[in-house]
Amino acid sequence: MIAIGLMSGTSMDAVDVALVRFAGGGCELLHYHQYPIPQPLQSALREAGPNSPVGGIVELDARVGALFADCALESIRRSDLEPSEIAVIGSHGQTLLHHPDPSIRNTLQVGDPNRIAYLTGIRTVADFRRMDMAAGGQGAPLAPAFHAWRFQAENATRIIVNIGGIANVSVLPPRAAGAVSGFDTGPGNILLDQWVRRHRGRAWDDGGEWAASGAPDAMLLAALMAEPYFSRPPPKSTGRDFFNLHWLEARAANLTAEIAAADVQATLLELTARTIADAICTPTTTATEMFVSGGGSRNSRLVARLSELMAPVRVGSTAELGVPPDAAEAMMIAWLAKCRVEGVPANLPSVTGAERPVILGAVYEPGTKLQATSYKLQGNQ
Ligand SMILES: Nc1ncnc2c1ncn2[C@@H]1O[C@H](COP(=O)(O)OP(=O)(O)OP(=O)(O)O)[C@@H](O)[C@H]1O
Numbered sequence: 001m002i003a004i005g006l007m008s009g010t011s012m013d014a015v016d017v018a019l020v021r022f023a024g025g026g027c028e029l030l031h032y033h034q035y036p037i038p039q040p041l042q043s044a045l046r047e048a049g050p051n052s053p054v055g056g057i058v059e060l061d062a063r064v065g066a067l068f069a070d071c072a073l074e075s076i077r078r079s080d081l082e083p084s085e086i087a088v089i090g091s092h093g094q095t096l097l098h099h100p101d102p103s104i105r106n107t108l109q110v111g112d113p114n115r116i117a118y119l120t121g122i123r124t125v126a127d128f129r130r131m132d133m134a135a136g137g138q139g140a141p142l143a144p145a146f147h148a149w150r151f152q153a154e155n156a157t158r159i160i161v162n163i164g165g166i167a168n169v170s171v172l173p174p175r176a177a178g179a180v181s182g183f184d185t186g187p188g189n190i191l192l193d194q195w196v197r198r199h200r201g202r203a204w205d206d207g208g209e210w211a212a213s214g215a216p217d218a219m220l221l222a223a224l225m226a227e228p229y230f231s232r233p234p235p236k237s238t239g240r241d242f243f244n245l246h247w248l249e250a251r252a253a254n255l256t257a258e259i260a261a262a263d264v265q266a267t268l269l270e271l272t273a274r275t276i277a278d279a280i281c282t283p284t285t286t287a288t289e290m291f292v293s294g295g296g297s298r299n300s301r302l303v304a305r306l307s308e309l310m311a312p313v314r315v316g317s318t319a320e321l322g323v324p325p326d327a328a329e330a331m332m333i334a335w336l337a338k339c340r341v342e343g344v345p346a347n348l349p350s351v352t353g354a355e356r357p358v359i360l361g362a363v364y365e366p367g368t369k370l371q372a373t374s375y376k377l378q379g380n381q
């Protein structure tokens, strides 16, 4: 079966498209491409939040759905496949809000899957998180289930860390030795991105070089590390509606105003590396290797600091395990779509806290054999 995974994560930088062939109990990445989200749409998505008018959300749902459809069609064209060769598209959509706490327990991903199914002519699966939430879970992270399926070893404990806007960790014990655990550790790139955007007008701190030009501030770091989320036991998940510059200012506005902007960036890098390492380095860990995926794996200063903190655990890339780090999350969505059409539960209650395994996602049939023939990527604003 060939499945497509469409993903846009908390960084809101790009739509990731992975074409994945599933065969013989494994999977092979046939094609991967990242389509930058057009600036006007990025801005509208970044501004959306708990107080957005419903009209604005409805519009974003339509625009993101059309963009995702375009990206899927363009990737099919680039990979020299026909739409009829694709069994299913999985679409994560773009998260606007994620509220896992029991008082609300809901999450919203926009990107109308009806449009994706109709415009591509391909069966589409979306809304992967909310059945787990209906079953009392966090609806996140979903990646540990895919990590277990793809990376779990017979004899070794492996740790996988995905550094997207938010960072999540999966601890994979040897296959016969107990449950997989995993959770969101907190900020991945999100604070680094937002701080460099505010002070330097750039989308990200390339290679972590700006952070490296400053020095971490001990008082600021202590104020940020005191955030209760970091010491809360799992299950736990979070999003950009919690970790953002408002959070930074609420915890330490007086300090960020006094400290040089580059030193704040250095502190945020240190915070990101430490909260990931602290989450993994429990006294009982027997892991000797950790593998990193996500855009944060391109931040060489962040990875270098993480490696120092993780020693003697060796830090590598999921590329060593056959999954290119940029493509990992989109491959996971393709896998979730495959699980859905095969009727296989894909949540891990040991990770999300759900009462039981459940089938994730809803299926949208194209309802027509017509195939869209034009590729409108440039025109989608
Ligand atoms: N060369 C680079 N140097 C530093 N950071 C980089 C570089 N390239 C990418 N990044 C970081 O990676 C981010 C994008 O990562 P990614 O797409 O994995 O995150 P995401 O979209 O939030 O995904 P998800 O939340 O699903 O994991 C960028 O916003 C940026 O912070």
Ligand SMILES: [Mg+2]
Binding pocket: 008, 009, 011, 012, 013, 014, 016, 295
């Ligand atoms: Mg991304």
